[in-house]
Amino acid sequence: MDRKTFIQKTTMGILLSIPAVSMLGCSGSDDNGNGVPDPDPDPTPTAKNCVENGTSASVSSAQNHTHTLTVSKEDVSAATTKTYDLSESANHIHQVTLEANDFQALKDNPNQSITKVSTTNSQHSHNVTVSCA
Template identity: 35%
Template sequence: MQTTRREALRAMTMFAGTLFALPHLSGCSGDPSGDNLDDEEQGESEEELRRKKDGSTAAAKCTDNARDKTISFNHGHELRVSKEDVAAGAAQTYSIGGQADHSHSVTLTAAHFTKIRANKSVKITSTDAFGHSHVVTVSCG
């Protein structure tokens, strides 16, 4: 079977993308503290996990703007959520264009805002653009 030029270019692009992604994947794999998070803890902020571990019951409230804590495989995208949106808690869709030459959208639900107001992080997946999407971790401040 003969490979077409298009198939060869697609294979090279996939290979190059894999090479680009490997350092990012290996740098983010696992939990350096050795503490594996259960399903309930996955979205909790580091501060909240620390308070839980120390037995502290003081729960800070989000009074600042929310922002992207991390965007997977980021290449210039940004997310900013106003403190007014956090306080209102109504579902909203945001563009995460930033400095990138294209944009994605993410939607924060009322349940997401409830977690953000409680200083927990939430993870959401962006829309697809140019054959890729991003996992965005959003937290207060």
């Protein structure tokens, strides 16, 4: 094959392949060609809702330890004053009380958090923060 024929065939191959590649690469469908839609690349975050999702709680560290607390969605729904035992840690337990108005505040404004101070035990207390999950 001479140089002129080579250039003509190469040019023709390139010109014919561009539309084919464009048609294959740009489909108007968002199902990857398999009939299953692509997942949303930017899903809307789940809204915070204590009644549906429960809560998350954090307990500040004091004297080199921390405790944990679980507040159920049922407790939030009931919205009645309740005293919780924080998990045992460093051989002692603290308590924290959430009032009915605390639960109502979480239900009314799920983006806010409630911070309470636990009971004192072993000469210290902990800050307990409860927020909607």
